[in-house]
Amino acid sequence: MDIAVSVKDITKKYSLYKDPWGPIKEVATRKKLHKDFFALLGVTLDFPKGESIGILGKNGSGKSTLLKIITGITEPTSGKVDVQGSIVFLDVSSGIDSELSGYDNIFMKGTLLGYTKQDMLTKIDDIIEFSELGEFIGQPVKNYSSGMKAKLGFAISVNVDPDILIVDEALAVGDASFQKKCMAKMNDFKLQGKTIIFVSHDNHAIESFCSKAAWIHQGELITYGDAKFVGSMYGEFMSGRKPIESILAEIQYEHAINQVAYATKENGFSLQITGILRNQQRKNVHERFQLAIRDDRTGETIMENLSSANQGFTVDFSEKEFPLFFKPGKFSFWLHEELAEEKEVEFSIWAGNAAISEPPSSGYDRFRYHFNVQQNNLQLAIENIEKVEQQVNRIWIEDELLHIDGIAFVRGYETKSPDDLAMKFYLTELNTFKRHAFPVTISETEEITENPAYNPQGKVYNFSRFQVAIDLRQLEIGSFESHLSYIMEKEPQHQLLNLVWASKASEYPAEPYSASAYTAHIQTANKYLRLEKRAKL
Amino acid sequence: MFDIYKEMWKRRKMIQSLSIQEIKREYAGTLLGFVWGLVNPLMRIAVFWFVFSVGARAGGPVDGAPYFAWLAIGMVAWFLLNDGFRLTQKSFRSKRSIIKNTPFPIAILPAVQILFSYYIHLILLAVVFLLTALSLQTVSLYNLQLLYYDFAAVMLLLGIGSMTAPLVAVSKDFGRFLDTILVFLFWMTPIFWSADNLGMYDWIIKLNPFHYIVQGYRDSFFYETGFWEQPVYTFYFWILVLIFFLLGNYLHKRMKPIFLDTL
CATH class of the missing domain: 3.40.50.300 (P-loop containing nucleotide triphosphate hydrolases)
Structure with missing residues (x-):
């Protein structure tokens, strides 16, 4: 040339x-x-x-x-x-x-x-x-x-x-x-x-x-x-x-995901990824790296070390170790290296030829898991199996207790007795991603059952009211988003997890709640319920 | 040691056409064109004559030559030196946009400006030559010496220009300094006063190489003296030019990487 x-x-x-x-x-x-x-x-x-x-x-x-x-x-x-x-x-x-x-x-x-x-x-x-x-x-x-x-x-x-x-x-x-x-x-x-x-x-x-x-x-x-x-x-x-x-x-290393395998068992979702990662001298360098999975919406990231296997690396993730990380949303995959001085390098791993093996349905599927490759990058999308209709009707704060009163139901899933369902309420701090779980009291209401707009078929959704009480004193300072888990105790026994929908702004406290050491702010600007606890200066 | 001058010789055609374009540029947009190149110096000669001869009553004949003609010839030589000096020292700075954007043998730029000044000079010289020839019958074989003195002037300017242009390109202050020097040189070169007035100290004035040119012009017109009749002075002049050439080459090489970045 x-x-x-x-x-x-x-x-x-x-x-x-x-x-x-x-x-x-x-x-x-x-x-x-x-x-x-x-x-x-x-x-x-x-x-x-x-x-x-x-x-x-x-x-x-x-x-x-x-x-x-x-x-x-x-x-x-x-x-x-x-x-x-x-x-x-x-x-x-x-x-x-x-x-x-x-x-x-x-x-x-x-x-x-x-x-x-x-x-x-x-x-x-x-x-x-x-x-x-x-x-x-x-x-x-x-x-x-x-x-x-x-x-x-x-x-x-x-x-x-x-x-x-x-x-x-x-x-x-x-x-x-x-x-x-x-x-x-x-x-x-x-x-x-x-x-x-x-x-x-x-x-x-x-x-x-x-x-x-x-x-x-x-x-x-x-x-x-x-x-x-x-x-x-x-x-x-x-x-x-x-x-x-x-x-x-990304240019310096040769990197690829070869295989993606996942399964859902009684202890939840698990994922195994195998691939290669080597430098220009074709030497494996994966001991320096971790594989990171990121929730694209919140930025929450989990990481696992890569271990050697079969001329490349393999890495396992399981829901048991990262409870509530794999929830409805979109997830991306990255290679992550910690450098000196608290610097880090991250790049998306090439997955143009990744083979994704679909597991047989195990009966433990909590969500729908869907892997695909877009622009040579691996993506995971998780969806609820069914849709939960929900609304928060009222929020009030009394004696440093935050009360949330709302309704939640799944169309077609009748709730005639309080044993038919269970719910759980979660707050997730958006910087540390620390989670708090709160018990939910379920009680009877005729709001849905009697409302022909929601219930044209005349089904029974009597037990659809939920109430949560959160002790604000026990929360750390920070900004929280809220999830509601809806658990069917009867067939089909689905467990659904959603951000809490709260669009009745007039029923919620507009002014921040002020306690001796902090203020609490209810935020529903984007229709999902958020809570912020700020320290008083 | 003479790399930039070799380059100039190699590119003499380019120098030639660039200097023609420089003339076009200079008079672009004017209707009378190069006539302005004539009017301005003639006017200045007339003013100086008026001031010194009529105003200060100092305009007696100089060694038998009428003061007005003597002044005019001296000024013609001076205008060449003045323009050449002034334009060459700025030759890199004024062509900044070309230097910064076009791959181009920039060492020739001082030569372009000198040739440009020389063309303007030739027009003026022709007119003054005709006038003195008609009115004073100054035509003689010694007039041919003008070719030699023009050559000497161009060489001197080339040496000086090669030295000053890179320095001015590096430092604007130096350009201001040279402008001041030029004014000083104008009054210190015997153009409207005779070096003879200094008596025994005229050797100081003779150190100024510009004087060699101005004096040579007058010798060729009025005094029928050849440059070979003052061999020491001629030798001194050419040694000086050689030193300027060497310094010019050195300074150009030394300063070019600097002013390419800072210009």
């Missing part, structure tokens, strides 16, 4: 002075008074001939510095650049003099690029035609709109026929039809086996136009390879879904 531009271990250092006299003082006192800023740090890249290569990076990441070093506009602090062929650096404004006419500018820029007047005379008609400027070509460039300037700049650059064309965010200007024309011209270039280096902070442009891409972040090369792969990584970083450490780890 021929290399058009080879960049070896390029470092570019800028010295930043706070004091304008800094450089002089530094010479006089021999003290270091500047801060080193590395615009590029040890970047090594080969640009193969005849390909279009994208350089991605957000503003200030060093991509423009790299271009300037390749073109020779700036000299690197250390490292070597080797360029085979002539380069044209296409950026909209370069080498365009606003006092001169468009026509004179064509010669001006031609001269700067090293072409003689005769050379340019043979190209001038193509340039004027491509620029779509028509009779304006004789006008001074200062009277041009920015789009016209860009057209002129682009027309000159592409028509002087360079071996390597460097495009710096230039296509953002100009109208759609001109952009299309530019793209067509650049595709011609590709077909002629010329090299195009395309710089952008937009991964979509690069994914669609380039075959390869390099991603530079804070002066360092993060990754270089297939444009789609690099573009998607960059997209995930820029959208804020992943920090840079995670992406580095």
